[in-house]
Amino acid sequence: MTIRLEHLRKSFGPVQVLKDINLELPEREFITLVGPSGCGKTTLLRIIAGLETASSGTIYHGETRVSDLAPGKRDVAMVFQSYALYPHMNVFDNIAYGLKVRRTPKAEIEARVREVAGVLEIIPLLERKPKQLSGGQRQRVALGRAMVRKPWLFLMDEPLSNLDAKLRVTMRSELKRFHLRLETTTIYVTHDQLEAMTMSDKIAVMDGGEVQQYATPEEVYNRPANTFVAGFIGSPPMNFLPGAALADGELSLATGSGARTVIADSPLAGKASREILLGARPQDVRVHAAVADRTFAAEIVLVQLLGSEKLVELAYGSGAVLTAQVKADSPLKAGQKVWVGFDPDKLHLFDPDSGRNLALESPRLSDPA
Amino acid sequence: MSALEFVRKTLAYAFLLLVTFLMCFPLIWALSTSLKPARDVMATPPRLIPSEVTFANYRNLILGKEQYFRADQTYVPTTAAPQHFTTWFANSVIVSAGSTLISIVISTLAAYSITRFRYWGRRIIPYFSLLGYMIPSIILVFPMFMVMSGLALTNSLWSLTFGYVSITLPFCMWLLWAFFRGIPIELEEAALMDGASRLRVFVDIVLPSALPGIIAAAIFSLIVSWNDFLFARVFINSIENLPLTVGVMHFFEGVHVDWGLMMASAVLMTLPMAVLFMLMQRHLVAGFGAGAVKG
Numbered sequence: 001m002t003i004r005l006e007h008l009r010k011s012f013g014p015v016q017v018l019k020d021i022n023l024e025l026p027e028r029e030f031i032t033l034v035g036p037s038g039c040g041k042t043t044l045l046r047i048i049a050g051l052e053t054a055s056s057g058t059i060y061h062g063e064t065r066v067s068d069l070a071p072g073k074r075d076v077a078m079v080f081q082s083y084a085l086y087p088h089m090n091v092f093d094n095i096a097y098g099l100k101v102r103r104t105p106k107a108e109i110e111a112r113v114r115e116v117a118g119v120l121e122i123i124p125l126l127e128r129k130p131k132q133l134s135g136g137q138r139q140r141v142a143l144g145r146a147m148v149r150k151p152w153l154f155l156m157d158e159p160l161s162n163l164d165a166k167l168r169v170t171m172r173s174e175l176k177r178f179h180l181r182l183e184t185t186t187i188y189v190t191h192d193q194l195e196a197m198t199m200s201d202k203i204a205v206m207d208g209g210e211v212q213q214y215a216t217p218e219e220v221y222n223r224p225a226n227t228f229v230a231g232f233i234g235s236p237p238m239n240f241l242p243g244a245a246l247a248d249g250e251l252s253l254a255t256g257s258g259a260r261t262v263i264a265d266s267p268l269a270g271k272a273s274r275e276i277l278l279g280a281r282p283q284d285v286r287v288h289a290a291v292a293d294r295t296f297a298a299e300i301v302l303v304q305l306l307g308s309e310k311l312v313e314l315a316y317g318s319g320a321v322l323t324a325q326v327k328a329d330s331p332l333k334a335g336q337k338v339w340v341g342f343d344p345d346k347l348h349l350f351d352p353d354s355g356r357n358l359a360l361e362s363p364r365l366s367d368p369a
Numbered sequence: 370m371s372a373l374e375f376v377r378k379t380l381a382y383a384f385l386l387l388v389t390f391l392m393c394f395p396l397i398w399a400l401s402t403s404l405k406p407a408r409d410v411m412a413t414p415p416r417l418i419p420s421e422v423t424f425a426n427y428r429n430l431i432l433g434k435e436q437y438f439r440a441d442q443t444y445v446p447t448t449a450a451p452q453h454f455t456t457w458f459a460n461s462v463i464v465s466a467g468s469t470l471i472s473i474v475i476s477t478l479a480a481y482s483i484t485r486f487r488y489w490g491r492r493i494i495p496y497f498s499l500l501g502y503m504i505p506s507i508i509l510v511f512p513m514f515m516v517m518s519g520l521a522l523t524n525s526l527w528s529l530t531f532g533y534v535s536i537t538l539p540f541c542m543w544l545l546w547a548f549f550r551g552i553p554i555e556l557e558e559a560a561l562m563d564g565a566s567r568l569r570v571f572v573d574i575v576l577p578s579a580l581p582g583i584i585a586a587a588i589f590s591l592i593v594s595w596n597d598f599l600f601a602r603v604f605i606n607s608i609e610n611l612p613l614t615v616g617v618m619h620f621f622e623g624v625h626v627d628w629g630l631m632m633a634s635a636v637l638m639t640l641p642m643a644v645l646f647m648l649m650q651r652h653l654v655a656g657f658g659a660g661a662v663k664g
Contacts, residue, residue, distance in 0.1 A: 051558050072564035084555035088577040097573075098563035145563070 001062030002026050003048070003153065003185065008057035010043055010209075017043050019209040021057070026202075028183045030176070034196035035206035036232070041189045042157055044206070048187060049078050049155050061152070072101075076153040077146035081161060083138045085130035085145075091117075092126040095144045102149075116148045119178075136167050143175075147182065154186040160195065172198060193233045197221065205229045227277065227355035230348055236282050236311060238348070239322040244278035251347070253278060253296070256317030261296040264344035268358060277355070279348030285324035287312060287332060288339040295339035298322075303334050314340060396639065403427070403633035410628045426633035430454040454634065456609050457616035461595060461638075464526050464612055468533035469590040472541050475534075477583060480545035481575060485554070495546045498539035506536065510603050517604060528604040529612065533594035541586040548582030549575070584649055595642060613638050 008021040017040045025031050033041040046052040048059060050071035059067040066074050077098075085094050092113055099109045117123045120140045130138060139159065146154055159175070160168045176199050179186055190196055196203050197217045204214045205228070213225035224230035230238045243254030246268065252260040288295055298316035305328060312324045312332055324340070326332060349358040390397075397417070402410060403426050405419040431454065483491045513532055514523065522528040552575065560570040576583070601615040608619070617634045620627045 049558075049562060051561070071558075071561045072566070076562070078559070078562045080555045080559060082553060082555050084553065084559040086556060086560070086574055086577075088580075097560070097565075101560075101564045101569065145559075149563075 001152070004060040005044075005048070006058045006060070008044070008047060008059070009055045010040070010047060010052065011055050017209050018047075018054070021211060023204060023211060023214060025185060025187065027185055029201040030179050030186045030188065030199055031202045031204065032188045032190060032196040032200040033204050033206055034190055034193055034232075035212075037191060039206040040209040041191075041206050045078075045155050045157055045187060045189045048153075049076060050074050074153075075149075075151050076155055077149055077151040078155040078157065079142045079146050079159045081158040083130075083142040083159075083162075085138055085141055087130055090127050090129055091122065091133070091141050091144075094130065094141055095148050098145065098149045112148050113144075116144045119147070119181075120144050135163050136171065139163060139171060143178070147178070150184075152185065154184050156186065156188045158190055159188075161190070161192075175199065194235065197233065203233075205232060207232070223357065223360060224279075224348065225357055225360060227279065227350050230279050230350070230357070234281055236323055236325065238279045238281050239285065240350075241278040241280065241320065241322060242352070243317075243320075244276040244349075245274065246276055246349075247273040251276070251278075251349075254317060255296040256320075259317075261294070263294050263296075263342055264347060267344070267347060267349065275352050276358070277350040277352040279350055280322070280342050281346065282311065282323045282325035284343040284346035285314075285322060286341045286343065287314070287324050287326055287330075288341065289336075291339050292341060295341040298338055298340045300332055300334050300336045300338060303332060314338070316340065396636075399632040399635045399639075402628055403636050405629065407629060426629040427637070430630060430633050430637065453608055453611075453616060453619075457611055457613045458637070460526060460610065460616075461612040461614070462641075464529045464533065465591050465594040467526075467530045468537060468594045469587055471530070471534050472537045472590045473583060473587050476538050476541035476545055476586060477576075477579070479542050480549050481571065483542075483546055484549040485557075495543050499543050502536070502540045502543070506597075506599050509535070510599055513600075514603050523604055524606050524610055526610060529594075529597075529600055532600040532604065533590070533597060537590035537593050541590055544586045544589070545579065545582050548579055552578045588645065588649055591645065592642060595638075 003025040005021050005023045005025075008018055009016070010018040021040075021044060033044060035041050043052060047054045050066075050069060050073075054067065057067070058065055061074075086097065089097065095113045095116060096109050099112065104112075113126075114123065117126055120143060122137065122140050122144065125133060125137060125141070130141070133141065139162075142159065156175075160171050163171060172195060179199075188195075188199065196205075197220075200217055202214065203217055203220050205212045205220060205225075207228050213220055213229045215223075215225075220229060220233050224233060227240065231240070241253060245252055245254075245260075246266050249266045250262045251264045251266050252262045255261045286295075291297075296316060298314040300312055301315050301321070302313040304311040304313075308328055309325050310328055310330055310332065312326055312330075313321060314324060315321050322340070332338065350356065351358055401417055401419060404422050404424070406421050406423050406425070409416060409419055409421075480495075483494055510532075513535070517523045517528040517532070522531070556574050556578065557570050560574045561567075565573060596614065597612070598614045601612050605611050605615065608616070613634065617631060617638070620631045620634070
């Protein structure tokens with residue numbers, strides 16, 4: 001059954017944390033709420049859990065209204081950022097607690113805890129106390145505690161943020177594997193766009209208490225709804241180049257002292273001239289050693305080696321900068337004069353005032369009808 | 370270990386030993402006196418090691434035999450005969466345990482409420498309660514006597530129980546408030562998500578997590594009520610309702626003081642608290658530590 005959030009609002013005193021959230025979360029999917037700190041994602045998760053009450057709005061599970069139920073009656077399980085393992089209970093009792101509270105027969109508790117512990121590979125740890133466990137092990141116990149009850153919904157509040165970088169990558173794929181295996185609807189909160197991209201079926205990008213875009217990872221990455229989403233998703237972040245304009249079916253960019261360079265054919269249908277805020281991901285910026293068609297001159301300010309790639313910081317025109325990502329074996333050096341162009345199919349055009357993606361308002365020429 | 374380090378360590382330990390001995394000397398002297406035969410008690414020069422070890426003082430305190438006074442011609446029979454000792458001891462136990470139980474139950478619930486529920490005044494209550502603790506007992510005792518008298522509770526163990534609760538409850542609440550604040554709220558939320566009721570969460574999750582703090586508060590409360598002299602002196606006037614602290618004073622009898630009985634009483638009075646302390650020391654340190662850091 002799908003979960004529907006209708007007109008959810010939440011204020012803490014005068015501060016409005018959530019402004020009219022409407023989302024439909026399909027059954028069995030892995031949905032991520034992602035956004036910067038203070039965007040309201042955790043509050044939204046806690047409202048779905050029942051730990052906070054919405055100021056107004058309704059939560060439906062299928063056709064059932066669940067927004068007035070106590071957390072324990074919603075039959076959802078939550079994995080906390082701090083894991084929140086009961087410190088005085090051993091791993092077995094931690095996992096079994098939810099079943100004990102529900103008066104599950106002892107034999108069944110035993111069987112189900114062992115089953116979950118088997119899946120999570122923590123059977124040897126069952127007798128230990130939480131403080132005797134490593135971060136990764138605690139994480140598994142917290143997962144086990146959620147999984148053992150076979151709830152219809154998992155809520156996860158930044159469950160990986162307390163792990164070191166390497167373990168985080170391992171646990172990320174492991175979480176995804178568990179989800180594929182259990183097929184329980186999961187709502188996952190993170191501020192890490194990479195986690196959101198890699199794990200989710202759908203992403204809700206949040207900012208300022210509002211959902212900025214709710215779509216698949218591909219959609220969010222390739223067709224960001226607005227400049228916020230475009231800047232938040234993707235690493236290194238997208239370049240935003242002011243001073244672009246559409247005229248006569250061509251896209252041009254101001255490249256210093258009144259000069260304009262045509263950089264691409266207009267990706268939008270229609271011939272209307274207008275000002276544009278141009279977005280280009282560093283991966284889609286092309287750096288040429290010699291002058292080429294539809295390029296403009298720039299100077300390399302800084303080169304950073306990331307390992308398999310280099311980030312090249314470029315200055316052009318009168319003080320404008322942009323970042324390009326090139327292969328690590330590229331011979332580019334700081335101080336070098338180069339010519340910069342773009343992959344014309346990958347450019348993002350935004351309204352300079354509203355920040356909205358213009359391609360979502362009028363279809364791209366390259367899109368299939 | 371170098372020679373210098375050896376000397377330094379030896380000196381350090383010698384110094385520590387000396388300080389320990391000085392600190393413990395009153396206790397050692399009490400123990401020694403309680404085990405001495407009567408002739409040794411006032412011997413000159415004073416002797417720390419009794420010439421002969423006798424348990425007569427303890428026997429007489431516990432069995433409360435008045436014959437002891439008749440048989441030993443050097444003593445005068447007294448009205449405050451040692452036969453009351455076991456009653457006083459029982460009174461002390463009842464009053465301390467009773468007031469501690471009441472203090473802990475109320476302060477635990479109160480502290481939890483202050484940390485977890487939002488209502489008017491919850492921020493100032495803990496500080497306010499500490500303020501009450503700062504007022505010297507001597508100022509409180511007479512108004513409280515009037516109250517007890519109004520309630521017709523004077524000269525009863527209830528007056529002491531309630532009197533001690535009024536001293537220990539605010540402090541216990543403050544201590545536990547600091548302690549509860551250190552318990553992550555996620556633990557309770559996790560239990561709520563697991564389907565537990567508020568009460569169940571409190572019993573299953575909060576109480577075990579707060580146990581070191583509760584033990585620390587309980588020990589504090591026990592010590593205050595066990596050692597109290599003032600309230601007992603003012604509230605109680607019949608000999609069989611006295612706790613140990615005031616009761617033992619009856620061994621001063623005019624010009625005559627039975628030091629042997631006094632010291633045996635002192636040892637027996639110290640013993641329960643000392644044993645309790647040793648058993649609970651680990652929790653006590655954890656409790657005060659947590660309160661201090663997070664409070």
